[in-house]
Amino acid sequence: MAVSIYKVAEVAEVSPRTAYRALNNEPHIHPQTRRRVLEAARRLNYQPNIHARNLVLQKTNTIGIIFPDSRNPVFGEFANFIDRRARSRGYDCYFLHSEGEPDREAKFLNLVFYSSVDGLIVFPNFLDVNRELYSQLIVNRIPLVLRGGPELLLGVDNVTLDLERAGHLATRHLLDLGHTHIGILNSKFAMGHLPGRIVGYQKAHQEKGLPVHPAYQIDCGHRLEDGYRAIGELLARQPQITALFCHNDYLALAAFRVAREMNRRVPHDLAVVGLDDIELGQYCEVPLTTVSHMKVQEAETLVDLLCDRIETPDHPPRRVVLKPELVVRESCGVHLARG
Amino acid sequence: MAVSIYKVAEVAEVSPRTAYRALNNEPHIHPQTRRRVLEAARRLNYQPNIHARNLVLQKTNTIGIIFPDSRNPVFGEFANFIDRRARSRGYDCYFLHSEGEPDREAKFLNLVFYSSVDGLIVFPNFLDVNRELYSQLIVNRIPLVLRGGPELLLGVDNVTLDLERAGHLATRHLLDLGHTHIGILNSKFAMGHLPGRIVGYQKAHQEKGLPVHPAYQIDCGHRLEDGYRAIGELLARQPQITALFCHNDYLALAAFRVAREMNRRVPHDLAVVGLDDIELGQYCEVPLTTVSHMKVQEAETLVDLLCDRIETPDHPPRRVVLKPELVVRESCGVHLARG
């Protein structure tokens, strides 16, 4: 059916070996012959069968990236940056979304065993549920880089944002603006993410000598509707809250609608700070103040750690912790405070 | 390195053929033997090498989906629905983003020739630039489904939204609310999309006996910043405009920020209608009135056409045109008009 290297060789009247030499820029071939082969290949629109190649080379030059969710635009941005870096290192990307289903995550983790990809970058959601599978990857020394999470899985390359700092930056900003009743959203997933952010939130309060109210925290799923519901509930129960720290920008966007429905204006009657710095945050009605996720740097580090691991499997594991920065825009009303 | 079926056979003390029978639920095998093989496979964590399999079967059970852009969340939603349907038909999905670069689109189109995927669903951006490559796909009878676009490429399965109807629905809605100066954004890409929407926009005006002002149209790229700039420019030049029809919801979101910066309130001083019905449109500060893209149905049709084509290559090509519906929320202020 498809045109193979044998067909090209036949048309060019050479052996497959010679055709191969021409097609792969190997030396020791007469320029004339090379031209004949390339011409035949072009005419036949020859494309090497990638499965045959991967089968013999035992390598795919493809990496898999497992995201938790396809709705949150932050992962689209990550995908972009990861793809760019991977490409420059000679790898293609296979993007996968577990969509909150442990089974899908598991299925994707198994891809490496099918030899589909040379390694995996995982934004894990179900480190606990799929614990056994993760250990299996580690035992088999599969190239793997985890994004986020604490140092649970020893021996695995890891890149994380300093979430304590993120929580601290966001909270201190709000405290500095005079807020004393600050609500905070907690992710249900992403083990280890919660503690960091909360610790930073608490420390910032302590530094100002202010109390932390447990009732100002609320658990929240990762879907927009979850954010909408959780924020509505929190503000209804604790109307004295004047500021909100959301654990991602996507969810923070839902806060705007909640505020409007409660006849509160952002930032005047409700300050909002997010986390991630998604593109939309710049262009929504009230540009969003947020803690930046250092996405470009994070993406590059993830790719580099993985490719290094693939190419030299035997170096010691690394853990890279990135320092987030506060991006002040308008959703906390600095301009008001100044006036 | 990796464990092959030969290794499993060896451990289970049977021939590879028998191991194969056990692992693939073939009949004619003693239950006892089957159990022994499966047990060995489990112990060794055997996973069939997918490249060897694809090589011999000449089939991957994978389809490629080429999107134009990874930023616009609408494609994340499409990905989700496409994935669900494909899965139920026994195919995995390989999602790709051309990111506004013709070369990337071209590269991805070539994937079929590498036998990487069994067929392609394309949201084309560069039908013109890559014309030759598209013809090559068609000549070689590669399973291909195009989303959108007019009947440019004959003989290719195609699913499209009735964009004339979309333009008409949006415009009539605004006219019915009393707007007579309606701005409209034009996509630079997506040949054929423009005419439909504009025709509907014009027809709606004609039906009311109202003139169409060419100066109310403005070209606009697909990035958020393009929308922000274009909308700002349009409203600055034509301040009498009181309503805006954006060719997608993502861009429409930028209108909110522009409005705020011009001290106009949405919907009071500026009505906005989008196209796509993305999830965010429901949860942004002023829930967005939009024309729905029928994404679930569209995704299912795309997958079905492609899978049908893969499985029975010889039926005549089909073109499916979907009817969009208006989704009225608050960004055009119906509730105000009623008052």
Added chain:
DNA sequence: CTGAAAGCGCTAACAT
């Protein structure tokens, strides 16, 4: 500079 031949791991036609 060119070619013959084996092998990657799986599948399947054909024995036994």
Added chain:
DNA sequence: ATGTTAGCGCTTTCAG
């Protein structure tokens, strides 16, 4: 019920 064997298309060792 089980086994032998060839072949998918590419890469590569080894000869010429």
